[in-house]
Amino acid sequence: xxxxxxxxxxxxxxxxxxxxxxxxxxxxxxxxxxxxxxxxxxxxxxxxxxxxxxxxxxxxxxxxxxxxxxxxxxxxxxxxxxxxxxxxxxxxxxxxxxxxxxxxxxxxxxxxxxxxxxxxxxxxxxxxxxxxxxxxxxxxxxxxxxxxxxxxxxxxxxxxxxxxxxxxxxxxxxxxxxxxxxxxxxxxxxxxxxxxxxxxxxxxxxxxxxxxxxxxxxxxxxxxxxxxxxxxxxxxxxxxxxxxxxxxxxxxxxxxxxxxxxxxxxxxxxxxxxxxxxxxxxxxxxxxxxxxxxxxxxxxxxxxxxxxxxxxxxxxxxxxxxxxxxxxxxxxxxxxxxxxxxxxxxxxxxxxxxxxxxxxxxxxxxxxxxxxxxxxxxxxxxxxxxxxxxxxxxxxxxxxxxxxxxxxxxxxxxxxxxxxxxxxxxxxxxxxxxxxxxxxxxxxxxxxxxxxxxxxxxxxxxxxxxxxxxxxxxxxxxxxxxxxxxxxxxxxxxxxxxxxxxxxxxxxxxxxxxxxxxxxxxxxxxxxxxxxxxxxxxxxxxxxxxxxxxxxxxxxxxxxxxxxxxxxxxxxxxxxxxxxxxxxxxxx
Numbered sequence: 001x002x003x004x005x006x007x008x009x010x011x012x013x014x015x016x017x018x019x020x021x022x023x024x025x026x027x028x029x030x031x032x033x034x035x036x037x038x039x040x041x042x043x044x045x046x047x048x049x050x051x052x053x054x055x056x057x058x059x060x061x062x063x064x065x066x067x068x069x070x071x072x073x074x075x076x077x078x079x080x081x082x083x084x085x086x087x088x089x090x091x092x093x094x095x096x097x098x099x100x101x102x103x104x105x106x107x108x109x110x111x112x113x114x115x116x117x118x119x120x121x122x123x124x125x126x127x128x129x130x131x132x133x134x135x136x137x138x139x140x141x142x143x144x145x146x147x148x149x150x151x152x153x154x155x156x157x158x159x160x161x162x163x164x165x166x167x168x169x170x171x172x173x174x175x176x177x178x179x180x181x182x183x184x185x186x187x188x189x190x191x192x193x194x195x196x197x198x199x200x201x202x203x204x205x206x207x208x209x210x211x212x213x214x215x216x217x218x219x220x221x222x223x224x225x226x227x228x229x230x231x232x233x234x235x236x237x238x239x240x241x242x243x244x245x246x247x248x249x250x251x252x253x254x255x256x257x258x259x260x261x262x263x264x265x266x267x268x269x270x271x272x273x274x275x276x277x278x279x280x281x282x283x284x285x286x287x288x289x290x291x292x293x294x295x296x297x298x299x300x301x302x303x304x305x306x307x308x309x310x311x312x313x314x315x316x317x318x319x320x321x322x323x324x325x326x327x328x329x330x331x332x333x334x335x336x337x338x339x340x341x342x343x344x345x346x347x348x349x350x351x352x353x354x355x356x357x358x359x360x361x362x363x364x365x366x367x368x369x370x371x372x373x374x375x376x377x378x379x380x381x382x383x384x385x386x387x388x389x390x391x392x393x394x395x396x397x398x399x400x401x402x403x404x405x406x407x408x409x410x411x412x413x414x415x416x417x418x419x420x421x422x423x424x425x426x427x428x429x430x431x432x433x434x435x436x437x438x439x440x441x442x443x444x445x446x447x448x449x450x451x452x453x454x455x456x457x458x459x460x461x462x463x464x465x466x467x468x469x470x471x472x473x474x475x476x477x478x479x480x481x482x483x484x485x486x487x488x489x490x491x492x493x494x495x496x497x498x499x500x501x502x503x504x505x506x507x508x509x510x511x512x513x514x515x516x517x518x519x520x521x522x523x524x525x526x527x528x529x530x531x532x533x534x535x536x537x538x539x540x541x542x543x544x545x546x547x548x549x550x551x552x553x554x555x556x557x558x559x560x561x562x563x564x565x566x567x568x569x570x571x572x573x574x575x576x577x578x579x580x581x582x583x584x585x586x587x588x
Contacts, residue, residue, distance in 0.1 A: 006327055007147070010104045017096045024092035025156045031086035032301070033163035038079055093156050105144045112136060112326055118334040121399035130213030135329060138208050139322035142201065146319020154312045157305035164302040171295050172287070179274035179299055189262055190310055194317035197255045201321030204248035209325075211241040220483075256314055263310050267303055274299065335419055338401065344417040346425050346506040347375045347537050348410050351396070357404030358391060365391050366560050369405070375506075378538040380548035382581055383557035389541045392557070393509045396539070397426045427500035429532075431512035433492045435484030440469050441476040443484070444498045455502065463498035463528035465491070497528040508538040510547075554578065 011018060116132060124132075168176045218225055218234045225234055274296070281287035356369040365388045373379050381389045394400055395407055398419060406413045414422055435443050442449070444456050456476065460466040468491055472478040484492040500508065510529070526547075542548050554571055556564040556578045563577045571578035 007104070007108075007323060010107050011100065013107075014100045014103055017100050021093050021096035021100065022155070024089045024096065025159055027089035028086060028093055028156055029159035029163040031082050031089060032160045033167045034082050035079070035086065035301070038082065090156075097155075101144075101147045105140065105147055108143070108326070109136065109140050112140070112329060115330055115332075115334060118336065119329075119332055120335050120338075121394070123332065128213040128216070130211075130216035131209035132329075133216065134205070134209035134212040135325055138212075139205050139325050142205065142322040143319045143326065146315045146317075146322075154309065154316070157308045157312070160305045161302060161309070164298055164305075168295060168298045168302065171298065172291070175274060175278060175281075175287075175292075175295055178277045179270050190259065190313060193255050193259045194313055197252055197314055198317040198321045200248055200251045200255065201318040202324055203321075204245055204252065205322055205325055207241055207245040207248060211238065211245060214238050214241060252318070259310060259314060260307070263307060267306075271299070338398075338415070339419050340414075340416040340422075341418065342412065342416045342421075344409060344412075344414070344421040344425050350374050350410065351507070351537060352408045352411075353392075353405070354408060355405035356392075356395065356402050356407060358388075358395060358400060359403045360391075360400075364560060367404075368561055371555060371562065371565070373537060373539075375537055376535055377553070378533060378540065378551045380540045380542065380551035380554045381557065382542070382548065382554060382578065383563075384581070387557045388560055389557055390511055393511060393539050393541060396507065396509065397423050397428070425505050426507045426509060427503050427505040427532075427536075429493075429496055429500055429508070429510045429529075433484065433489075433496045435480060435487075435492055435495060437479065437482045439474075439477050439479055440472065440495065443480065443495055444476075444502055446499055447503055451502065456498075459498040459502040460494075462501050462531040463494045464531075465494035465498050465528065468494075494528050497532055501528075501532050506536055508533060508536045510538065511541045556581070 113136060116136075165176070168179075214234070214237050218238075225231060278287060278292045278296075282289060282292065351373045353369045353371040356366060357364070358366040369392065371379075381392060383389055391400065395402055396414070398414060401415065406415070408414065409417075436446070441453065441456055444459060445451050453476070457466060460469055460476075469476055469478075478486075480486045480495075484495065487495070529547075530550075540548055540551055548554060549568060552567075553565055554568060555562055556571065556576075558577050564571055564574065566574070566578075572582065
């Protein structure tokens with residue numbers, strides 16, 4: 001039930017359109033009932049033209065009679081007018097409800113996407129991108145269908161059922177009770193099928209998300225897949241999830257398939273009982289054939305909205321399975337819960353790591369890190385693979401929060417700063433360059449779209465990228481493909497350096513920025529990096545001596561803590577951990 005209320009709050013901004021839809025719905029239900037009401041006068045007009053007007057039992061009959069003696073003209077006109085009103089109100093209800101439904105889904109999709117972007121970094125470590133994409137697309141699409149069905153059909157058909165039930169009760173309450181005896185019997189199986197469909201739908205959406213993750217990973221790593229001859233392996237992985245999804249879909253079809261015939265069977269039972277009881281009443285002289293025909297026409301008109309409501313209920317349950325997955329994300333706390341209140345304006349004196357410890361899923365990664373970095377100082381961080389180098393620098397922009405101790409900028413704990421102001425003072429250059437399927441100009445200006453072309457060009461020149469950009473087919477307006485696939489590794493890295501130069505942040509983090517480049521590309525990138533590091537407080541993670549040789553100090557991590565700190569010359573003379581790493585990695 002909580003899911004219903006969570007979805008309903010998205011309706012509030014569109015209350016006026018909702019009111020108009022409800023008014024159209026009421027008019028439709030009344031005109032629908034009136035159409036059933038007119039069946040009786042039409043039959044009497046055709047077969048009992050000598051009847052006295054005083055004998056007309058229904059008020060509408062009297063109104064029609066008093067409006068003129070020419071019933072052959074008045075009654076058909078009345079039917080036409082009611083049909084027109086019914087059609088217009090049906091259109092109005094469909095349009096306004098459809099509009100509200102689409103706006104609700106659009107708002108929900110936007111809220112989900114915005115919320116995902118505001119989630120902490122560790123959330124994305126645990127949840128693959130393909131699964132999140134599936135929730136934004138497949139789950140939202142399933143919920144959209146359920147919402148559209150619910151808003152467009154449910155209320156309108158439910159009101160029609162109410163009006164028609166009132167009419168048939170007024171016509172003959174005994175016949176109504178006999179004819180409607182089967183409908184309550186159908187409620188329990190319908191609800192049970194709905195719950196099953198909800199669970200099957202949710203499981204199917206989970207499988208669809210897993211399948212999307214497999215597709216995303218395979219396409220992103222297509223060079224590795226082809227290079228290692230793993231097409232069969234990836235196909236087998238996909239096939240398993242595909243088969244699982246097909247089984248869930250088949251179960252859903254089975255549930256929906258059995259629901260409709262079951263409703264029709266209960267409806268047939270109701271009709272059979274109605275005919276049996278009506279024949280008894282007619283033979284007893286307590287029911288006229290034309291009255292029964294009028295009643296039976298109303299019952300037939302009642303059956304259609306009941307059948308539609310059953311389908312809507314199943315669609316709604318299927319949509320709620322997706323809604324559960326959507327609100328699992330929306331209920332996940334964002335980074336805002338750990339946002340500070342102070343504004344970070346850069347580094348005036350120093351950055352300090354004070355007794356910093358960090359554990360990930362109860363596994364200790366860093367412990368008792370104590371380090372003071374002066375403004376403008378270049379610090380190289382080295383150590384064996386998996387020792388926590390990247391984790392250490394990821395604590396600075398608060399991609400993770402320390403589990404012990406504190407990181408301070410000019411004596412202020414970084415947890416007291418707003419995340420936006422803190423990250424606004426940090427540029428990150430990593431081995432995994434992230435570029436977008438956009439122009440070179442927009443990739444360099446990412447984060448500062450308002451900057452002039454001259455500023456973009458100056459940043460590209462400083463990054464040693466201007467020359468190759470000018471040689472591209474459309475220069476700075478060349479679209480570089482997903483992930484910058486149309487560029488070489490060195491070119492992509494220089495684009496990212498230009499982006500960092502344009503951001504002009506006082507703190508720079510370089511995480512293996514040149515490790516994937518060949519010697520020639522590295523030389524081209526190094527010039528850009530030197531320009532980028534000028535005057536900035538820089539943290540460098542690298543395995544190449546060419547990258548760390550100009551660092552003011554080298555910090556050596558071992559066993560999750562700082563083993564040594566000093567210049568290259570000092571550490572080589574100590575014959576400690578750094579010298580061992582240097583012999584193994586740098587000299588090699």
